[in-house]
Amino acid sequence: MELTLLGTGAPDGLPRPECPCAACATARGPRARAATALLVDDALLLDLTPGAVFAAARAGHSLTGVRQVLLTHPHDGPAMELPAGLPPAARVPDGQELTLISGHRIRAVPMDAPGTGYEVTAPEGERLLYMPPGAAPAGLADRVGQPYEMVVGDVTGRPDAVARLRAVEAIGPATEVIAVHIDHDAPPGPELDRRLAASGARTVPDGTTLVVGDYQSVPDVPRRTLVTGGARSGKSVEAERRLETFPEVVYVATGGGRDGDAEWAARIGLHRERRPAAWRTEETCELAQLLESDGPPLLIDCLSLWLTDAMDRVDAWSDTAWANGGETALWERIAELVGAVRGTRRTVVAVTNEVGSGVVPATASGRRFRDELGRLNAAIADECEHVLLVVAGQAVTLRG
Numbered sequence: 001m002e003l004t005l006l007g008t009g010a011p012d013g014l015p016r017p018e019c020p021c022a023a024c025a026t027a028r029g030p031r032a033r034a035a036t037a038l039l040v041d042d043a044l045l046l047d048l049t050p051g052a053v054f055a056a057a058r059a060g061h062s063l064t065g066v067r068q069v070l071l072t073h074p075h076d077g078p079a080m081e082l083p084a085g086l087p088p089a090a091r092v093p094d095g096q097e098l099t100l101i102s103g104h105r106i107r108a109v110p111m112d113a114p115g116t117g118y119e120v121t122a123p124e125g126e127r128l129l130y131m132p133p134g135a136a137p138a139g140l141a142d143r144v145g146q147p148y149e150m151v152v153g154d155v156t157g158r159p160d161a162v163a164r165l166r167a168v169e170a171i172g173p174a175t176e177v178i179a180v181h182i183d184h185d186a187p188p189g190p191e192l193d194r195r196l197a198a199s200g201a202r203t204v205p206d207g208t209t210l211v212v213g214d215y216q217s218v219p220d221v222p223r224r225t226l227v228t229g230g231a232r233s234g235k236s237v238e239a240e241r242r243l244e245t246f247p248e249v250v251y252v253a254t255g256g257g258r259d260g261d262a263e264w265a266a267r268i269g270l271h272r273e274r275r276p277a278a279w280r281t282e283e284t285c286e287l288a289q290l291l292e293s294d295g296p297p298l299l300i301d302c303l304s305l306w307l308t309d310a311m312d313r314v315d316a317w318s319d320t321a322w323a324n325g326g327e328t329a330l331w332e333r334i335a336e337l338v339g340a341v342r343g344t345r346r347t348v349v350a351v352t353n354e355v356g357s358g359v360v361p362a363t364a365s366g367r368r369f370r371d372e373l374g375r376l377n378a379a380i381a382d383e384c385e386h387v388l389l390v391v392a393g394q395a396v397t398l399r400g
Contacts, residue, residue, distance in 0.1 A: 001040060001120070001122035001124070001126045001211070001213065002040070002042075002209060002210070002212070003128065003152075004056070004210075005038060005152075005178075005204060005208050005209075006039055006052055006059065006206065007033060007035045007036050007037050007049055007055060007180075008180045008181075008182055008203060008205070008206055009033030009181070009182050010035065010036075010181050010182060010183035010184075011035050011073070011133060011181075012035070013033060014032060014033040014183060014184060015028070015032065023184040023185070023188055024184050026188050030205055031188060032206075033182050034051060034055060035047070036049070036133070036180040038130055039059075039061060039063070040104065040120055041104065042061055042066065043065055043104060044066065044067065044070070044104055046070050046072060046118060047070075047072055048082070048086075048089045052083065053083045058207055059207040063085070064085055066086055067087065067102060068098075068106075069086055069088070070090060070092060070118060071089050071091050072091075072116050072131075072132035073114060073116075074114055091108075092107075094108050094109070095110065104120055104122060106119070106121075107121075109131075109137055111135035111137060112135060112137070113132070113135040113136075115131075115133075117130060117132060117153075119148075122212065126212045126213035127148045128149065129148045129153070129165075130153065131152070131153035131161060132154075133157065134154055134158060134181075135154065137165065137170075140167075140170070147169060147170055147172030147175050148165075148175055149174075149176065149212050150175065150177075150178065151176070151177050153178075155177065155199060155245070156179055156183070156186040156192075156196070157181060159199060160245075160276060162199060162200075162201065163246055163247045164247070166245070176212075177201035178201065178202065178204065178210070179196050179203040180203070191395070194395070194397065198225075198241070199244075200221050223348070224350075224386070225239075225242060225348070225350070225385070225387070225400075226384040226386070226387045227242075227351050227352070227395075228352045228353065228377060228387070229389060229390035230353070230354055230391070233390045233391055234393035234394075234395075235353075235390040236301055236302075236351055237393075238388060239299055239350075240299065246297050249276070249298075249299055250281075250295065250297070250299070251279050251280065251281045251299050252282050252287065252290060252301070253281055253283045253284075254283075254284070254285050254287070254300065254305040254306040254309065255305040279299075285310070287300060287306060287340065288336050288339075290346075291337075291340035291341060291348065296346070297346060297348065297349070298346055298347070299349050299350075299351075300348065300350040300351065302350070302351040302352055303350055303353075303377070303380065304353040304355070304373055306337075307369070310330055310333050314326040314329040316330055317365040317368075319364065330372065334379065338379045338380060338382075341383045342383045350380060352373070352380070355369075356370065356374045384399070385399070385400050386399060
């Protein structure tokens with residue numbers, strides 16, 4: 001089954017008309033995207049968009065052989081004129097199926113937002129799932145059978161759609177996930193590619209033709225990632241974003257609770273509100289045990305609070321205790337953690353603080369914490385395939 005993406009942008013396209021934002025200002029030339037529309041084997045058109053005839057021609061295809069035009073989402077604005085020779089556009093009721101004269105079978109998949117998704121099965125058996133913008137599948141069974149060969153949908157706007165499909169094994173290790181409906185809230189250029197790769201997905205330029213079921217190298221999701229940055233840099237958001245397409249995640253909170261601290265409680269509350277409801281939280285500093293066990297991905301937030309706990313245990317704030325074995329005891333615990341990161345089989349994203357670029361602490365204990373955190377960060381980074389520095393909300397790749 002051959003799939004041509006006549007457009008890959010949001011319904012208003014990218015750049016949006018008359019929009020002054022930075023993303024729209026840079027969406028020029030090859031970065032510009034027309035509204036998403038899919039041409040399947042020159043026989044089925046999914047979503048009718050302005051300029052579809054010319055987009056097909058630029059991609060080396062014609063719409064003269066299209067037997068069915070299906071819409072996936074409500075269209076705002078004036079009605080579009082149907083190009084000559086195309087059948088009337090329609091939507092299939094949820095759960096119903098139709099078969100084209102070409103042999104393609106189409107099933108309407110219910111969504112949790114206005115619109116309809118379509119599962120397209122080729123005469124040879126390859127399966128494609130296409131989802132409308134801002135939508136995820138609704139009412140999925142525990143298992144849906146064989147994984148799709150390709151899934152096309154709003155990965156940037158609804159990453160939980162990918163998580164839901166992975167949870168029921170509709171997306172498997174060999175499924176090609178293509179991000180479409182790209183809007184101006186998605187990062188431009190290489191940053192979009194990096195963010196999608198962390199989800200095992202990718203995007204392609206308008207006019208690209210793909211073969212559904214043809215083997216493609218699925219983006220390799222880094223198994224161990226360290227995210228570092230200064231205070232309020234956006235590092236926790238970046239770490240959470242890297243795991244938002246996974247159906248199960250264990251969020252490891254190393255800070256615990258602080259009785260009577262309203263500010264700390266407010267911070268914890270904001271973190272919990274951001275996280276998907278399916279994520280499970282564990283408040284612990286026993287990281288080595290979690291890393292050595294099997295299970296879903298871990299998001300550790302953060303290593304600096306873990307180090308605070310480790311230094312508390314050896315009374316590292318006391319010069320006497322530090323000189324009389326405290327330093328050795330601390331590094332034994334750090335070596336245990338580093339070894340667990342090296343040997344873990346789980347997907348891990350760890351957050352830490354970058355404290356070596358600010359004001360020199362006024363106390364000896366403060367300088368000791370800064371120094372030990374710098375050494376800990378370096379040791380953990382050595383064991384990670386991917387290391388990111390977040391500055392002003394922007395992620396800079398240091399490794400991977």
